[in-house]
Amino acid sequence: MIQRKPARWLSQALRSYAILVYAFLYLPIVVLVIFSFTRDEFGVRWTGFTLDWYIRLFNNPRLMGAAVNTLIVGVASTLVATLLGTLLALALERYRFRGRGAVDGLLYLPIVMPEIVMAVALLACSALAFDLINALTGHVLRRNLVTVTIGHIAFSISFVTVVVRASLKHFDRRLEEAAADLGANSWQIFWRITFPLILPGVIGGALLAFTLSLDDFIISLFLSGPGTSLLPVEVYNRVRRAITPEINAISTLMLLLSITLVVLSQLAQRRR
Amino acid sequence: MSDTPAIELHDVVKQFGATYAVDHVSLQVGDGEFFSLLGPSGCGKTTTLRMIAGFEYPSHGEVLIHGRAMAATPPHRRPVNTVFQSYALFPHMSVAQNVAFGLQMKGVPKHELGPRVQAALEMVRLDGFDQRRPREMSGGQQQRVALARALVNQPEVLLLDEPLGALDQKLRKEMQFELKRLQHRVGITFIFVTHDQEEALTMSDRIAVMNQGKVLQVGSPTEIYERPTCRFVADFIGETNFIEGQVVAHDGGYATIQSHDGLELRGVTPRPVSVGAHATLSLRPEKARLLTPDQAQSVQETFRLAVKVELVSYIGSDTRITVRLNAQRTLDVWEQNTRSTLDRNAYWQPGEDAVLVCPPENALVLVE
Numbered sequence: 001m002i003q004r005k006p007a008r009w010l011s012q013a014l015r016s017y018a019i020l021v022y023a024f025l026y027l028p029i030v031v032l033v034i035f036s037f038t039r040d041e042f043g044v045r046w047t048g049f050t051l052d053w054y055i056r057l058f059n060n061p062r063l064m065g066a067a068v069n070t071l072i073v074g075v076a077s078t079l080v081a082t083l084l085g086t087l088l089a090l091a092l093e094r095y096r097f098r099g100r101g102a103v104d105g106l107l108y109l110p111i112v113m114p115e116i117v118m119a120v121a122l123l124a125c126s127a128l129a130f131d132l133i134n135a136l137t138g139h140v141l142r143r144n145l146v147t148v149t150i151g152h153i154a155f156s157i158s159f160v161t162v163v164v165r166a167s168l169k170h171f172d173r174r175l176e177e178a179a180a181d182l183g184a185n186s187w188q189i190f191w192r193i194t195f196p197l198i199l200p201g202v203i204g205g206a207l208l209a210f211t212l213s214l215d216d217f218i219i220s221l222f223l224s225g226p227g228t229s230l231l232p233v234e235v236y237n238r239v240r241r242a243i244t245p246e247i248n249a250i251s252t253l254m255l256l257l258s259i260t261l262v263v264l265s266q267l268a269q270r271r272r
Numbered sequence: 273m274s275d276t277p278a279i280e281l282h283d284v285v286k287q288f289g290a291t292y293a294v295d296h297v298s299l300q301v302g303d304g305e306f307f308s309l310l311g312p313s314g315c316g317k318t319t320t321l322r323m324i325a326g327f328e329y330p331s332h333g334e335v336l337i338h339g340r341a342m343a344a345t346p347p348h349r350r351p352v353n354t355v356f357q358s359y360a361l362f363p364h365m366s367v368a369q370n371v372a373f374g375l376q377m378k379g380v381p382k383h384e385l386g387p388r389v390q391a392a393l394e395m396v397r398l399d400g401f402d403q404r405r406p407r408e409m410s411g412g413q414q415q416r417v418a419l420a421r422a423l424v425n426q427p428e429v430l431l432l433d434e435p436l437g438a439l440d441q442k443l444r445k446e447m448q449f450e451l452k453r454l455q456h457r458v459g460i461t462f463i464f465v466t467h468d469q470e471e472a473l474t475m476s477d478r479i480a481v482m483n484q485g486k487v488l489q490v491g492s493p494t495e496i497y498e499r500p501t502c503r504f505v506a507d508f509i510g511e512t513n514f515i516e517g518q519v520v521a522h523d524g525g526y527a528t529i530q531s532h533d534g535l536e537l538r539g540v541t542p543r544p545v546s547v548g549a550h551a552t553l554s555l556r557p558e559k560a561r562l563l564t565p566d567q568a569q570s571v572q573e574t575f576r577l578a579v580k581v582e583l584v585s586y587i588g589s590d591t592r593i594t595v596r597l598n599a600q601r602t603l604d605v606w607e608q609n610t611r612s613t614l615d616r617n618a619y620w621q622p623g624e625d626a627v628l629v630c631p632p633e634n635a636l637v638l639v640e
Contacts, residue, residue, distance in 0.1 A: 177327055178360035180347040182425065183377035192373075196364045 029255065036248035043245035053245040054253075063250060066234035073145055073220075073230060074213040077152035082206040084153070085160025086198075092161070093168040110158040119222040122151045126223065143225035151223040152213045159212060160205035167201025200268045207265035211258055276339040278303045278429050278461035279324060284333035286319050286485075293319040295485035296333070301429075301463060301478075303338075306455050308464045308472040311482035312508070317465045320482070321431050324463065326350050338428055348377070353422035357434040359414045361406035367393070367417050368402035374425040392424035395454065412443045419454070429461045436471065448475055469509045473497065481505045499542045503638050506554040513560075513603045515553040519545050519637070527637040529553055533598055538574050539635030552638045557604040559634040562593060562620065568627035575630040579603070581620045593620050595628060603628060 006014070039048040057063055091097075092104055110118060130141045171194070179189045195202075220230040229237070231254065238247055279301040286294040294316040301307045309317035322328040323335055326347035335342045337351060353374065362370050371389045380388070393399050396416035406414055415435060422430055432451075436444045452475055455462050466472050472479050473493040480490045481504075489496060489505045500506035503514070517531035522545050528538045529551050537553050545551060563571060565578075579595035582602060590606045597603055605628060611618060620626070 172358070172360070174356055174358055174360040175362060177347070178354070178356060178362070179373070180327075181325060181352075181354045182374035182421070183348045184373075185348055188377060193362060 032248050033252050033255070036245055036252045038245055041244070043243055043248050053249040057246055057249050057253075060246070063231075063234060063246075066229055066231045067250075069145060069224075069228055070214060070231040073149050073152055074210050076149045077156055077213050078206050078210040080149075081153045081156035081160050081209045082202060085157045085205055085209070086164050086202055088157065089161045089164035089168055093165055107158055107161055110155050111162070115155070115216075115218045118155055119151070119219045122154060122219060123222045126150075143223055143228075145224070145228050147225070148220055148223045148228070148230065151219040152209075152216060155216075155219065156209035156212055159208050160202075163205035163208060164198060164201045167198045167204075171197060200270075203268040204265045207261045207268065211261045211265075214261075215254065215258065276303070277301055277336075278305070278338060279307075279463065280334075280336040280339075281320070281323075282334040282336070284320070284323060284330045284335060286316070286323060286328060287331040292316075292485045294323070294330075297482075297485070297487050298333075299480060299487060299490065301461060304459050304461055306452070306462045306464065306475060306477045308466060308476040308479045309482060310466055310469060310472040310479050310508075313467055315482040316485040317467075317482050318433055321354075321433055321463060321465050324429070325352055325354050325431050351428040352431055353425050353427040354431040354433065355415075355418045355422050355435045357437050359406075359418040361414055361417055361421070363406055365405075366402065367398070367404050367406065367409075370406065370417055371402075371421045371424050374421065378425070388424055392420040395423065395457070396420045396450075411439055412447065415439065415447060416450075419451075423454070423458060423460070426458075427460060429463060432462060432464045434465055434467070436466075436468075444471070451475065473509070481508060483508070499540070500554070500636065500638070501542045502640060503552050503554070506636065506638060511557055511604070513555045513557065515555070515601070517551060517553065519547050519549045519551050519639070521547065522637075526632055527551070529637055533600060535577070535597075537635065538632040539637040540633055541637045541639075543639060545637060545639050549639050552640075554636040554638055555603070555630060556634070557592070557606040558590075558608070560603070560605045560628050560630040562595065562605045562607065562626045562628055565625055565627055568629060571629055573629040574632045575628060575635070577603075577628040579626050579628050581622055581624045581626055584620050584622060586619065591619060595626060597628075 005011075034046070035043045036053060037049050037051070038046050039050045039052075040046070043053075088103075088107070092100065092107070126143060126147050133139055133141055175193055175197070176189050179193045184192060215232055216230075217232040217236065221233050221236075224230055224233065231250070235247055235250060238244070277300040279299070281297050281299045284294055284297045285292065297316070297320060309320055311317050319328060323330055324337070324342075326342065326345060329343070342350060362373065365373070368389050371392050372385050375385055375388060389402065390399065393402060396419050398413065398416050398420065401409070401413065401417075406417065409417065415438075418435070435451075436447050439447060448471060451462070451464075464472070464475065473496070476493055478490060478492055479496050481488045481496060483504050489501050491499070496505060497509050500509065506512050507514070515529075515531050515535065515537060517529040517535075517537070519527050520530045520536070521528045522541060525541055526538055527541045527545050528536055530536050531553070539553050539555075560575070561573075562579075562581075568576060577597055579597050581593060582596045583594040585592040586609075588609070590608055593605045593607065594602050595605060607620075
């Protein structure tokens with residue numbers, strides 16, 4: 001194929017276009033970050049630099065409580081989803097069993113399904129479960145952090161499985177044969193050979209699950225109970241009243257955490 | 273060394289669905305032998321090796337290692353180690369960790385690991401490489417690590433699955449020598465899988481030639497090359513001219529066949545033949561001689577085929593000549609260039625008349 005150098009004016013036009021597209025994508029975020037440092041109490045004009053909003057944020061018990069809840073739910077759901085997702089990936093890659101095709105296909109459903117559908121389904125499900133428990137034991141349960149965590153686990157498993165499977169696809173099974181040949185039993189093969197080699201994929205999956213849990217809104221809104229709301233829900237509740245630089249500040253912090261996690265997950269997967 | 277064979281296969285079959293990957297194979301490999309499984313790809317040689325290693329289980333028949341039946345023994349409990357074609361080094365471990373792996377699995381005490389790993393690396397001339405990662409090493413070096421990793425366990429039998437397949441020609445020759453040297457030194461039985469006939473001839477004490485899941489012939493390199501018992505073996509090992517016909521007479525290890533184009537040719541019979549049987553005469557190109565009609569007058573050899581030189585290829589050590597016998601048939605003759613000369617007349621020229629001669633002990637009559 002012959003590649004011609006585009007005309008000068010065209011190349012400049014293309015460059016401007018690219019800049020505009022990126023500005024469209026990132027300008028709002030840049031504005032958000034900048035206005036988290038403004039003195040203006042409505043957070044929409046630049047009237048000078050301050051860190052006040054960050055300090056206020058850390059002194060706000062409701063926001064901090066929501067942040068702690070978010071971290072608890074994030075860590076708990078990530079641990080469980082990573083464990084289950086990894087086991088599912090191993091089963092799908094390693095074994096032939098009846099219904100494997102169906103399991104494989106259903107795996108992608110939670111990824112493409114509208115989240116609202118899953119949220120409603122989980123809500124209905126939890127209501128049903130609570131009714132059952134009430135009827136059987138007489139205990140009255142309410143939605144709390146456990147229900148949100150279960151919801152987050154439910155949608156994270158698919159993502160973890162997809163990422164771990166990708167690393168299993170590249171895995172050279174002959175390494176496991178070599179280990180068996182050198183006297184390792186199945187348990188030793190898994191922990192000494194298979195697991196260390198798919199670990200970058202597992203870490204990548206875990207970081208993805210954590211990021212998803214961190215900024216999930218719909219399922220968190222539906223499944224959290226009174227007084228146990230998560231950060232995105234809390235932020236939404238505040239924004240409904242008024243946008244303050246405090247919100248800008250907490251959004252900036254969440255952005256920072258998300259970027260860090262994404263970078264870490266990329267690094268983990270590159271290290272193969 | 274003991275009298276019990278290192279490896280015995282009794283009527284071993286491996287079926288994958290309806291196909292026989294290994295078809296009723298029986299073999300005995302002596303203690304300390306360098307034994308090759310040779311054949312084209314898909315002939316069942318690797319499957320045979322994998323059944324000895326324990327990665328596959330026979331559909332029928334038995335594998336014994338030093339007299340012990342292996343039917344219920346998984347790979348990690350067998351006294352054999354494998355060098356894989358792809359090396360299969362553990363990428364997340366250093367060279368030293370790779371080599372120590374087998375010893376750790378066996379529960380060798382920690383303080384013994386270091387010296388034994390060092391000794392193994394010295395044996396393959398890789399001392400000083402212990403902290404490297406496999407991917408930082410060349411193919412030849414990785415190959416040596418794979419060898420050290422297997423040999424450090426002092427297996428009763430070492431299995432090698434086309435271990436030199438991925439190396440370039442020069443390195444291959446070096447490693448062939450290195451493997452022979454190592455085998456002498458450690459005295460372990462080697463079972464070597466290859467599709468390269470030259471490699472098998474160079475290195476082996478004995479060779480089993482396989483095709484389509486069956487062992488066609490087992491013998492020393494000379495036996496396999498000089499006395500192949502069937503057409504496939506004669507064809508697969510080295511090069512040869514085939515002339516088909518029917519046996520018209522036989523006596524004392526020789527037979528005469530009449531070819532379809534009327535030639536009467538005599539040769540050795542590695543297996544008994546009977547008159548009227550369909551047979552193939554195999555004539556190795558280096559075993560025939562090409563003479564001028566004048567020279568041929570005084571030579572007492574059974575074959576005397578009047579031919580015309582058709583193609584002459586000078587390849588340095590040899591000159592390879594294709595001669596035409598009749599409208600249907602050409603034969604190849606190789607002459608060693610024992611004289612150093614630029615004289616054009618010292619070499620055959622296309623179009624010349626010649627006589628192909630060959631004593632009957634240099635030709636073979638093969639029946640299927």
